[in-house]
Amino acid sequence: MFIHSVFNAIAVSKYLQLGKAVHGIVLKSGSDMMIVSVYNAIADAYAKCGALEDVRKVFDRMGERDMVSWTTLVTAHSQCSEWEEALAIFSQMREEGFSPNQFTFSSVLVSCAGLCFLDFGRQVHSLCCKTGLDTDKCIESALLDMYAKCGNISEAAMIFERISNPDTVSWTAIISGYAQHGGQRILNPTMNGLRK
Template structure:
């Protein structure tokens, strides 16, 4: 209820004997980010500087997140770099920022820095790092991250598994993509699409359609990505009948 939260904050600012504190501002910043109110967020940022609350790591973390959610990635990264102390949430935010502005090498560099500084990556961090490898077609680094996850006993949730399927598929290593995909207890639509797209890159129309049929039988509703990937595969392999099957 972001609008209501900001309305209450506005009323609070009218009280002469009450002042917002380090518990107030994180919620206000979250509301600004949720509504993409970057101008208001900048005004709150100014208040934090004047009141000396910028020293609070939680407040700073929410400030970084607010700028990121408002697509002000340069401010988010600048805020992060200026923080003397950082938490996992901040690292995740800045890595995600670099991924969203398509600076995948930087995303992976910060991922490496995070681990060197002793922070334990979580599912969000690892998913973004693997997706960055996929966008760079960097199979070697992607496999290295996967190997480390297995050796550490990290639980591969649907997000991490889907990212691995996507990475192996885009890098042309379909055997590993299938292995990860089949081990998923609950396959997300992202994982299905990644597998179909992987076969599509190779022009394997038959496997695309077989996966599509299996997907349909398991009650998974296809998306536009699913259909466009299969049609592209049919086009590449000149399979008119398979393409008509979709129609």
């Protein structure tokens, strides 16, 4: 759909003023505004531009919401360091019967890490396991980062050790965790940089 492509391009370029202008044209024309996917594309463009207030306005105007709508709102708040609000939205989303996907979980874990909410993070980890998403690459990285930032280095190390091919994000998270929270644990052979 043409309108989706336009807002996807705005999201990639982070051209907020153009996004607002096109959004205004769409509102005036009334075309496609009842379609949830159009709302989602507009909200995502605002989120990528860091316009949190506009994301919320679009979300609040939606007559119908889907998993993408909720994930966009949670992610937007998490990326803007509005972590408590991200967790509150996540809780509301679950109360309304929506099941989180890997992107929702990742954003929530980022928020837990930012707030050092270890108990909440453990609950989210449990939910990830129940849905079978705990081995998803982006969730593993988010779990590792959350445990490391919350000071639970042993759990962070366990997550790291089960990652088959850790990327720079994973290595950085485990190294930062050890640097910030200390510990005399000797790294095992899988963590000594000799992993093949």
